Amino acid sequence: MRVFGLAALLSLSLGAAAASETTVRVGYLSVERPAPPVLSNLDPDPEDLGLAGARLGLADNATTGKFLGQSWTLMETAVPEGGDALAAARAALAGTPFLVIDAPAETLTAIADLPEAKGALLFNTSAPDAALRDDACRANLLHAIPSDAMRADALAQFLVQRRWSDVALISGGHDSDRAFAGALKASVEKFRLKLVGEKDWIFDADMRRNASAEVPLFTQEFGDHDVLLIADEIGDFGRYVVYNTWLPRPVAGSEELVPQAWAPVVEQWGAAQLQSRFEDLAHRDMTSEDYATWAALRTLGEAVTRTGSDEAGVLRDYILSDAFELAGFKGRPLSFRPWNGQLRQPIPIVTDRAVVATAPLEGFFHQGNELDTLGRDAPESACRAFEEN
Amino acid sequence: MLRLTAILTLLAAPALAGGEIWVTNEKDDTISVIDIDSLEVTRTIPTGERPRGITFSHDYSRVYICASDSDAVQVMDPVSGEILHDLPSGEDPEQFVLHPDDRRLYIANEDDAITTVVDTETRRVIEQIDVGIEPEGMAVSPDGKIVITTSETTNMAHWIDTESEAIFANTLVDSRPRHAEFVKDGAELWVSAEIGGTVTVFDTATQAEKAKIHFEIKGVHQDRLQPVGFELTPDGKTAFIALGPANHVAVVDAETYEVEEYLLVGRRVWHMAFDGDHSRLFTTNGVSGDVTVIDVAARKPVKTIKVGRFPWGAAFRPEGG
Numbered sequence: 211m212r213v214f215g216l217a218a219l220l221s222l223s224l225g226a227a228a229a230s231e232t233t234v235r236v237g238y239l240s241v242e243r244p245a246p247p248v249l250s251n252l253d254p255d256p257e258d259l260g261l262a263g264a265r266l267g268l269a270d271n272a273t274t275g276k277f278l279g280q281s282w283t284l285m286e287t288a289v290p291e292g293g294d295a296l297a298a299a300r301a302a303l304a305g306t307p308f309l310v311i312d313a314p315a316e317t318l319t320a321i322a323d324l325p326e327a328k329g330a331l332l333f334n335t336s337a338p339d340a341a342l343r344d345d346a347c348r349a350n351l352l353h354a355i356p357s358d359a360m361r362a363d364a365l366a367q368f369l370v371q372r373r374w375s376d377v378a379l380i381s382g383g384h385d386s387d388r389a390f391a392g393a394l395k396a397s398v399e400k401f402r403l404k405l406v407g408e409k410d411w412i413f414d415a416d417m418r419r420n421a422s423a424e425v426p427l428f429t430q431e432f433g434d435h436d437v438l439l440i441a442d443e444i445g446d447f448g449r450y451v452v453y454n455t456w457l458p459r460p461v462a463g464s465e466e467l468v469p470q471a472w473a474p475v476v477e478q479w480g481a482a483q484l485q486s487r488f489e490d491l492a493h494r495d496m497t498s499e500d501y502a503t504w505a506a507l508r509t510l511g512e513a514v515t516r517t518g519s520d521e522a523g524v525l526r527d528y529i530l531s532d533a534f535e536l537a538g539f540k541g542r543p544l545s546f547r548p549w550n551g552q553l554r555q556p557i558p559i560v561t562d563r564a565v566v567a568t569a570p571l572e573g574f575f576h577q578g579n580e581l582d583t584l585g586r587d588a589p590e591s592a593c594r595a596f597e598e599n
Numbered sequence: 600m601l602r603l604t605a606i607l608t609l610l611a612a613p614a615l616a617g618g619e620i621w622v623t624n625e626k627d628d629t630i631s632v633i634d635i636d637s638l639e640v641t642r643t644i645p646t647g648e649r650p651r652g653i654t655f656s657h658d659y660s661r662v663y664i665c666a667s668d669s670d671a672v673q674v675m676d677p678v679s680g681e682i683l684h685d686l687p688s689g690e691d692p693e694q695f696v697l698h699p700d701d702r703r704l705y706i707a708n709e710d711d712a713i714t715t716v717v718d719t720e721t722r723r724v725i726e727q728i729d730v731g732i733e734p735e736g737m738a739v740s741p742d743g744k745i746v747i748t749t750s751e752t753t754n755m756a757h758w759i760d761t762e763s764e765a766i767f768a769n770t771l772v773d774s775r776p777r778h779a780e781f782v783k784d785g786a787e788l789w790v791s792a793e794i795g796g797t798v799t800v801f802d803t804a805t806q807a808e809k810a811k812i813h814f815e816i817k818g819v820h821q822d823r824l825q826p827v828g829f830e831l832t833p834d835g836k837t838a839f840i841a842l843g844p845a846n847h848v849a850v851v852d853a854e855t856y857e858v859e860e861y862l863l864v865g866r867r868v869w870h871m872a873f874d875g876d877h878s879r880l881f882t883t884n885g886v887s888g889d890v891t892v893i894d895v896a897a898r899k900p901v902k903t904i905k906v907g908r909f910p911w912g913a914a915f916r917p918e919g920g
Binding site for chain 1: 709710712731732733751752753754755757766771773774775793794795796820822823844
């Protein structure tokens with residue numbers, strides 16, 4: 211049973227909040243980094259990746275806020291490549307304790323460790339690194355984007371359900387590829403699948419011309435398997451593997467059948483409405499990064515509305531409590547793991563054209579919340595920063 | 600709106616032996632008409648795109664249908680099944696409620712965060728009222744003085760004064776409110792919250808929260824207990840509450856607010872309608888594409904009727920109505 215008493219109690223104080231006008235300021239900080247080159251020119255990253263989701267979340271909060279005497283503003287800061295991210299974070303923290311941050315893991319922890327960030331509430335909306343939810347966790351840093359482990363576990367549950375138990379893996383050479391490959395291998399073990407073979411992607415030729423000649427031989431060496439997993443998080447080579455494998459096998463991971471926080475094909479549970487609101491605002495499809503920034507803003511909105519407070523400490527306590535729940539258009543209430551600050555969420559497993567399944571899948575049980583079958587669970591967590599807080 | 604239908608059908612009760620249940624099929628753009636004597640689909644009527652909310656005029660000479668993706672409320676002749684005309688509805692109408700004056704239709708425009716008030720006679724928009732994000736649930740008090748819009752993402756019930764057509768109160772509810780009804784002659788407002796997993800009971804006079812109904816089914820995770828549509832028996836003593844993906848209808852004592860029983864129905868149960876004498880209840884089951892018939896006195900599902908894809912709304916039409 212969830213605790214409803216607290217929510218009821220907190221909503222009582224709402225009258226007071228409604229009477230006084232409050233302005234909630236939220237900082238959005240994006241740290242630009244060079245995008246690695248990829249073979250295909252087909253899908254450039256949108257300029258406002260993540261930012262558009264934050265703007266939509268803010269607009270959603272503002273619509274609710276107008277009935278409660280709250281107004282919401284977003285202070286947007288972009289740090290150019292090679293710029294001083296910490297200085298930008300300090301400047302933003304001078305104006306608000308609430309920061310939504312698109313930055314790599316090491317920048318996130320450096321910001322979280324700033325003296326100015328003590329008592330602040332920071333949201334990671336793009337870094338999937340395992341360590342951030344584990345021994346590198348920070349008490350003032352919550353994670354709206356799923357970890358690599360959550361996505362990999364989601365896919366592994368699907369493979370178990372389909373009884374595709376023998377898997378082969380091709381991994382790219384970028385850090386993000388290796389991290390996701392590591393997560394996939396951990397999930398293969400966790401869900402007792404079998405890794406029959408593993409190869410690094412070694413080709414430096416232009417696969418747009420060569421794939422049909424090279425990929426069959428490259429994958430022939432795996433021998434028999436049920437499904438081919440690909441760790442290609444920057445979208446470089448995976449697309450050229452599909453339909454060129456030696457054995458006719460489904461492809462999953464970073465390509466073809468992909469576990470995602472969000473995708474344009476998600477339409478159930480009212481998601482179509484979020485998609486259309488996003489499209490009206492950004493004139494493009496909503497991505498996982500946009501979903502994470504939207505969820506971060508809505509988390510703040512929900513917490514301010516329910517507590518009637520805009521103090522970071524009060525909001526943090528509420529967000530990490532059993533009373534908090536966010537309607538995130540994924541069919542179940544979203545909440546935060548109190549041991550590491552990760553947003554619990556279902557993971558849609560999608561192709562370009564449809565949602566194939568949504569994890570957690572039926573039959574994967576958990577003594578607490580089924581969403582905790584995805585990613586690092588409390589007993590395995592090395593995160594201690596949340597214990598004393 | 601269904602409650603209103605219920606009251607009216609009570610007034611005319613002696614004449615009502617048979618009748619029909621009209622069900623909107625969201626993904627088929629049709630209405631399935633179920634004969635309540637044979638419990639079979641006797642007609643399938645084409646509608647605009649993505650039909651959801653459905654309600655009859657007081658004399659049953661017209662049926663109003665929210666054709667969400669056609670951005671219209673369609674007015675149909677229930678005898679011929681012909682569309683008579685469209686009403687200006689604002690974009691993406693999802694649910695609506697017909698005022699006791701039988702003339703004003705209050706429509707939730709889901710994509711626009713607006714409630715549109717339309718005069719069904721002049722076919723003109725009287726007012727558009729700013730509400731929260733994704734308005735959906737609509738209710739009107741029996742005296743016609745208050746209309747409620749619930750907004751799914753703002754998590755509020757907005758209380759609209761029908762004289763000024765303006766909001767006079769906003770009350771928070773749990774996450775994703777989907778359906779609202781005035782019950783017990785308007786003394787209480789009930790609002791279901793799909794993600795919150797609760798039904799909140801408000802005292803109409805003070806707009807204060809009076810009670811909250813919780814659900815628990817052994818073997819079904821708490822997160823799957825998602826209350827959506829509901830109906831109360833005419834004596835106001837028993838409520839039937841659809842629990843969405845939990846595939847059950849909860850039977851609730853409307854005085855103690857305690858759940859008495861859970862009835863297994865089809866998959867993702869949405870909305871429901873009583874027949875004319877309230878002896879049977881018809882639930883729309885979105886995912887399984889069927890309607891479950893519940894014997895109200897025995898509290899047992901007695902039949903499943905296949906309808907179109909994603910049945911959503913339901914409304915009763917008396918014989919010859």
